[in-house]
Amino acid sequence: MGAQQSTTLAKKLNGMAANIRQKPDAGGLETLCRRERTGIVAGLLAYRALLEAMYSDAQHLEGKDDDARIKVLLETIALLYSCAVFGDLRRRKSGPTLVVEKQSLLSRYRKGGFTRKAQLLRVHGFHAGWTDARGDSVPESKADAFSIAFPGDQSLIPAIKRLAARIERIEPTDSGRPGTPHTSFSADYMTGKLDLFGMADFAVAFGGASIAPDSVDPLREEVLAMVGTHRSSWERLARKLLGDCGLRCFGRNYVFGHWTISFHQSGKRPFLICSIQYDEVRVQLTVPVHAAEAVIKQRRQYSPTMRRGLEGFRCVSCPKRCRGKNLVEIDGLTICTGRAEGRRIYTGALGEDDFRSIEAIAELAFVPTGNCAASGTVPTALA
Secondary structure, eight states, X not given: OOHHHHHHHHHHHHHHHHTOOOOOOHHHXXXXXXXXOTTHHHHHHHHHHHHHXXXXXXXXXXXXXXXXXXHHHHHHXXXXXXXXXXXXXXXXXXXXXXXXXXXXXXXXXXXXXXXXXXXXXXXXXXXXXXEOTTSOBOOGGGOSEEEEEOTTOTTHHHHHHHHHHHHHTSOBOOTTSTTOOSSSBOTTTOSOHHHHHHTTOHHHHTTOOOOOGGGOOTTSHHHHHHHGGGHHXXXXXXXXXXXXXXXXXXXXXXXXXXXXXXXXXXXXXXSEEEEXXXXXXXXXXXXXXXXXXXXXXXXXXXXXXXXXXXXXXXXOOOTTOOTTTTEEEETTEEEESSOGGGGEEEOSSOOHHHHHHHHXXXXXXXXXXXXXXXXXXXOGGGO
């Protein structure tokens, strides 16, 4: 594996580890799990520690490239979840054991590669593999079931069985409809219940915390962990957009270490869409029509990235076929007033100057006293 691949893999794994949700102490978990059986807290804490270990272990991930290695890891978590959902909890010589009838598992978990994934589970302390009716290890061709145990901590297997059961109780629905419970999945937010399992989100599974997209706080613990060295810049930008600018937030999250967070005026399309990977923020910024003139006239004050984005505005040959009627020239640049894509900036990873430029553009667009083009003053974000 080359140096660049190692860096990429480490970045993805760091993102997955940063996304492990809800890190309460044992007391906090006891509050969440007050209606559960005694001993589940220790098992859940052990499970969270297990995820942290698996997400930090690049050495034992096999595959032709970084994407293939990450896929093996995610599919191993999916196998563990499948066994927790469809398996029976039995007592074997190695302790509490999840036992899934062979045909049941093959019909529900269709990703294959059981040998490689069982080996990865064994690296992290599990006894995992195909077994016969007596529980003895056998080749897949002779197996009756697939079994998973964790001899090092007798509380872990019962805890993940209960965690999976709680997650399975959450019904898919459109969480945007009035009156819909927030502890439900929206197809455009969660990729599946596996995400909650893979991020150890005990607050949702046991505490009924909201997973609605509009409930996502851009300053929540996991997002701040993901932005890494850009934390102070991200905090300042988010507070500016939600505070002075009066925008709202909408969030999507995935277990593979990625957040998508957008900021918008109520009832309107996003002004800013932020794609966050570990220690990296990329954005799509759409300049509102009403602010286009002020923003363009201030472009020389912005970072090179934002300035190039503004100077790249053009007709995008959209289906409206306006024959130039929606094109307006401002300070030597041609702006489309009819199509948002024609006023959209796409960036690579942001630097500090980019963050401040976004703040300045937002101030011009949404703060009542922010029209610096008219006043001739420099936005406070650039001062």
